[in-house]
Every structure is written in C-alpha cells, then in structure tokens.
Amino acid sequence: MRPRLARPSSGGAFEKGGTLEACSQSPLKQEPCRTGPTGKEPVHEPGSPAICARGLTLHYDKRTALEDVSFDVPAGAHVAVVGPNGAGKSTLLKAVAGLLPWTQGTLRVYGHEPRDHLCIAYVPQRAAVDWRFPVTVLDVVLMGRVHRRGPLRRMTRRDRALAEAAVQWVGLGPQAGRQIAELSGGEQQKMFLARALSQEAELVLLDEPLAGIDASSEVEILDLLDRLSGTTLLVALHDLGIAAKHFSLALLVRGRLLGFGAPEDVFTPENLQSAYGECLKMVRTADGTLVVQDTPCSRGAR
C-alpha cells in the first residue's frame, strides 16, 4: 500500500467571488530555504500557504493566458493542474516558479515573491531539453546544487551525497553514470525528479511529467510522487483519471479558474463542460474510481 498524503483540512480554498483574504507577506526579502543549523529547517513563516494567488492575471505571447485566478495551496498538498491545451497550465506553473511576471493580482510562495525563492524546483516538458548534451545523470542532478556553492567553490561531500541519494531514491542508481540520451522517457523524467530533490525544493512544479512515457514508467513516476509527502507538488496533467486517483487537490483551468479543491468536487459535469465542452465526461465505476471518457470531439476541442 503506497503512503498517501492526507487531504489537508484547510486546503482547497477557492471562491469564485474572490472573497479570500489577501496573501500574507513575510518581511523576509530573500528566502534561503532550509538553511538552519542542520540545513534542514524550513524557515518560512508558520501557517503561510505554499502558494497564495489573488486575482492573478497572466499574459503570454500578448494574449491573456489566465485571468483573475485566486486560490490557496496548503503546504504539503499534491495538486494536479488540469485543463485542455492552451488553458494556461504551463503559464501558471512558470509564474509560480518565478519565471514569468504577472500583469495583475498577487502571487506568493510561502509568503514571498516567487522570484525570491531558492526552494522551488521547476521540471520542464522533456521536449525543452537538448538530450544530446554530453552530461551524465549524476551531472544533471548535481546541477541542482550549483546555486548553493557559487562560482569558484567546489561541490562539497554533502552536495554529492545529496545528489547520489536522490538518484538512488528515484531508482536510477545503476544509470547514474550514463549519458542522458541513453535514458528512456520515464528515466529522463525520474532524473529531473532527482534533480528537484537535490535542490532540496519544498515546492516542485512538474509540467506534463507523464507526456510520452510508457505505462509502467507512468506508474513508477506516480508512485514516486505519492511518496513525496511533505513536499508541495503542482503537476500539470492531461489525464483527469490520474488527477482524480493520485492527487489530493485538483485545479481546473481554461483561461480562468473553473474549480479548485478535491478532485471529485472539481470534476463536476458543469466544470468539465466549461473546460472541455461536451467532449469529456467522468464516470464513477462500482469501486468508486473516477474514469474519464474522452469522446472524439475532444481532440478537436483541445
């Protein structure tokens, strides 16, 4: 039985009217994550949500990608971000990672501006990477430690130990010395997960981690994500069934926030119709599992 993250009792704050309280702002300017005496202590303001968005409006390529989005993600929650292609999933992840500025509203990560954070790991889509680059799995995982050292300083034993432990944890120990092009799609995704762990990230953002990988790798990656208790996850997905089965919260978007909360509360026929039109519906099987029925018109709609 896989350890599952308990659904946070205070989680899922989402109100269409935007009546949530304003995001709290920590007085700390630069957030050095986990830099206490043992290097393990989170120094975030107690009680601040992992992500706080209020009236967030984002533009990408001169068009409005997301408009007036408000939600709170509690620390440690595993959130699936779902919606059709072009719905603004990747844009939202990039904004939370501090890679994209937003036009209006407020966005805070653990009470701070996202771009002030060192403890956010962003895993891009696999297509965004040059897989012929002459680096090994361990080289890539060690890159997650570069900002801890700075120029002219060698990687410490702790850096190497953390990177090696992360590689082992995702099950890539035997492949640590292999060139990244030799990995399968699933192994490449696991490598990025290991890099996020070596960053000691408290918030991990994964953009379509299951795209283009085989079924067995998909199960392994979902298992790894399930085991990341204590780490806040925001994962862009296409598969609503996986979102319903493996994530404590779901965030449904299509240019605006259509629903945020427990998957069964979010994936209502009305919300799904707003997101996908008439082309997609959820069916609950006898054992209570939600199954997505994807009708042919959805491909056109996406």
Place this chain on the structure above:
Amino acid sequence: MLEGSEVTTVEWLIAPLRYPFMVRALVASTLVGGLSAVVGTFVVLRSMTFLGDAIAHSVLPGIAAGVLVSGRGDRRTLFWWALGTAVLVTLGIGWVHERGRVREDAAIGIVFAGMFALGIALLSTVRGFSVDLVHILFGNVLAVSSSDLVLIAGFGGGVLLILGAFYREFVLVSFDPILGATLRLPVRLYRYALLVLTAVTVVVSLQVVGLALMLAMLVAPPSTALLLTRRVPATMAIAALCGVVSGLVGLYLSFYFSVASGAAIVLVAIGLFLLALLVTRRRVVFARLRTR
C-alpha cells in the same frame, strides 16, 4: 637505417624552428587552436554555430573603420577596432534576439551579411588594400609578431580564466537555462558573457586563420570531441588537444608544402573530425555485428 630515418624526422621537425617567424607562428597556432576549441565547445553545445560565423564576419567593418581612422593602421590599432566591433555586434545580436520580434537565425543572418557588406564597402574605398583584405579573410600567421603573441596569450588566458571560474554556471545555463532561472542565477549575464568571450576569441584568432575560416576552428575540434566522449570536461580537453594538433600539424604542412597556413590548419582540423567519424562509425558497426 632506423637511426638515419629518426635523424631525418627530427631534422624535419626542427628545420622550421630555425626561423623566428615560424616559432612565433607555431606558438600562436597552438594558443589559438586550444583557445578556440575550448570556447567553441560552448558554441557547439549551445547550437550557436551560425552565431560564431556571424561574429567572425562582423569584425570586418571594425577593421575597416580602424583603417580609415588611423590611415593604413597598424595591426594593434586594427585589433582594438575589431574587438570593439565584435563585442558590440555580439551584444546587438543578443539584444535583437531577446526582443523576440525577429527569429534568431534571421537576426544573425541580417547582421552577419549587413556587417560584412559594410566592411567590404568601407575597405573598397581604401586604395591598395586588397592584399591586407586577403590576410584578414584568410589569416597570415607567419606575420605574427611578439607583441601579437602577448595579445593572444593575454586575452586567451583571460578568456580561459573566466571560463574556468564560472565553468559550472556556463554549463548549466547552456544545458538548461530554465533551471538557471529557478536557481536565481543571472542567466542573461552568463549568456551575454559567453557571447562576448566568443567574440574575443574570434578577434585574437583572426591573425592565425582569418575570419573566413574562423568558424572551422570554433566548431570542428569540439565536434570531433563530441564523437569520442560524453562528458563536457572531456569534450573540452579532447577539443583543445585537436585544436593544438591542428595548429601544429597545419603549420608544418604549410611550411613544407607551401599551402596557405590558415587553410592548412583548418584542413587538419576537418581531417581529425573525419577520422573520428570513421572510427566511431566502425565502432558502431562492430557493436551491431557483435549483438547479432
């Protein structure tokens, strides 16, 4: 017999060293071969080959301006003009690309062709400059002076020092600039720094291979190394070795066969690439046969 042939080989190697200009040329070729291979590793890894060529060609108007401003201009003056132009053009290409209104390859093509045309137009107004133009285009390593060597060693050493100091950061932003941004590294600064280091390398290498052939020295040795290894440090080391060997062997071939030195150096670099391609191809074929 054996002793005789050894003496002949040693004599063959020593004979060019009797000429001071050849010693200077060999030192310059070695320095430039190694330097351009190391910097070229980043050019190849970041798929900036076209940009490397553009930088090489865009120094021409700078040289032309140097000639027009300082009369015929001594090489030192032309060097500074070329360096200034290369850095400016490089930053300009980076800026145009960042604006995102023009595709990067189109922006590079426009700047490359435009600057080269401007250089030729300016130089065409200087009477009797055709011979010097040939040297600029194809290099004239045999005319390298001691002060040229100091410039090459000084700037080359500086470039290598900066690359060494920020090696991890340069590799990281070359591989995954998005990771660099999430680690809050100054990705833009590193990107521009790599461009400027490439520009400086191109300018200090001009005397040896000329701007028309510069691209080969940036691209061929790292491409050879990438066929033989799968790690960035090893790629740089093998590329540097290929660059140095190309410089030395090319210059000896130039001396004994009266071939243009820049062309000989580049041909050796390309020959090493073809050799590596052949070796790795055979390795792949044998591996396939073994698995059958």
